[in-house]
Amino acid sequence: MSMDETLYCPAAPRWLPWAALLLAAAVVALVWWQLGTGWGLAALLLVPGLFVLPVFLPNSGFYAPVLSRWAGAGQRIWLTIDDGPSADTPALLALLGRHQARATFFLVGERAAARPELVRAIVAAGHSIGNHSHSHPQAWWWALGPAALSSQIGQCQQQLAAITGSAPRWYRSVVGHTNPFVAAVLRRHGLRRVGWSARGYDGVAAEVPTVLARITPQLAPGAIVLLHEGGRPGQAEAVLDGVLQAAAQRGLRADIPG
Ligand SMILES: [Zn+2]
Known part of the structure; x- marks a missing residue:
């Protein structure tokens, strides 16, 4: 088994954070449009917080691939x-x-x-x-x-x-x-x-x-x-x-x- 197989590390696609950001902007716009300014402002403040969260999660692959276990390690x-x-x-x-x-x-x-x-x-x-x-x-x-x-x-x-x-x-x-x-x-x-x-x-x-x-x-x-x-x-x-x-x-x- 080669190194790359034993250490296979599923990476989030590179475009994922950007796609998620666009989606988040769309969600804010939709909330604003459907529920009014109060909810819209709340969404505007809360949704970007979701992008900060993975920064502080050591095993999150959202911004960069990460190995959190040694696959194929046996004992x-x-x-x-x-x-x-x-x-x-x-x-x-x-x-x-x-x-x-x-x-x-x-x-x-x-x-x-x-x-x-x-x-x-x-x-x-x-x-x-x-x-x-x-x-x-x-x-x-x-x-x-x-x-x-x-x-x-x-x-x-x-x-x-x-x-x-x-x-x-x-x-x-x-x-x-x-x-x-x-x-x-x-x-x-x-x-x-x-x-x-x-x-x-x-x-x-x-x-x-x-x-x-x-x-x-x-x-x-x-x-x-x-x-x-x-x-x-x-x-x-x-x-x-x-x-x-x-x-x-x-x-x-x-x-x-x-
Ligand atoms: Zn250190």
């Missing part, structure tokens, strides 16, 4: 670790090595530039790397225009290629947000957007047992697990250890596609 799960490289990276690599597990690290370009040796260590250990923007502007990622997105994603791509010798093919949105301008940039770089099916909200100040209690029930064949590094000291390692143990108990192996 495997896909661990994805965001926000590195960081002081946690060496411990995470050692832990993955002890479990003979592989993961994808979604790296931030600036942080990779500051610690290129960690990026090379990730690849040398058999893991893959992905693009997680150049500077991780989390408050504004959803609102960035085409030029800013192109620069954020392009610079990260360039940085990681310069360090490792090959450009990543996976992309993870900053805080999972996706606007109408992302898809074109991803196509240009041959990047595929990866969402997730299991998360423990480990980015927020949460205790390790709480994070594990959230993730464990979601560990199933083909699950894509969202993890973070670079938080409180020791937290990322403890969470990863718990996830690897829970996966093993369920007969699941952490591996990467391709």
Whole structure:
């Protein structure tokens, strides 16, 4: 089975957002015409809100195709670790090595530039790397225009290629947000957007047992697990250890596609 078959990701057609926008305009006009100005104004305010919603849904393919499960994974799960490289990276690599597990690290370009040796260590250990923007502007990622997105994603791509010798093919949105301008940039770089099916909200100040209690029930064949590094000291390692143990108990192996 080829990579593309195993990772088939049903994409919404490119014209869908625009067709939906036209339809929405028609709905507003119809409401205005049939029900009068009061309802018409209400529709004018509410209907555009429907277009904002998919921006904040990490697994919505409305604005750009997304993988939210690893199809054809068998008894495997896909661990994805965001926000590195960081002081946690060496411990995470050692832990993955002890479990003979592989993961994808979604790296931030600036942080990779500051610690290129960690990026090379990730690849040398058999893991893959992905693009997680150049500077991780989390408050504004959803609102960035085409030029800013192109620069954020392009610079990260360039940085990681310069360090490792090959450009990543996976992309993870900053805080999972996706606007109408992302898809074109991803196509240009041959990047595929990866969402997730299991998360423990480990980015927020949460205790390790709480994070594990959230993730464990979601560990199933083909699950894509969202993890973070670079938080409180020791937290990322403890969470990863718990996830690897829970996966093993369920007969699941952490591996990467391709
Ligand atoms: Zn992030």
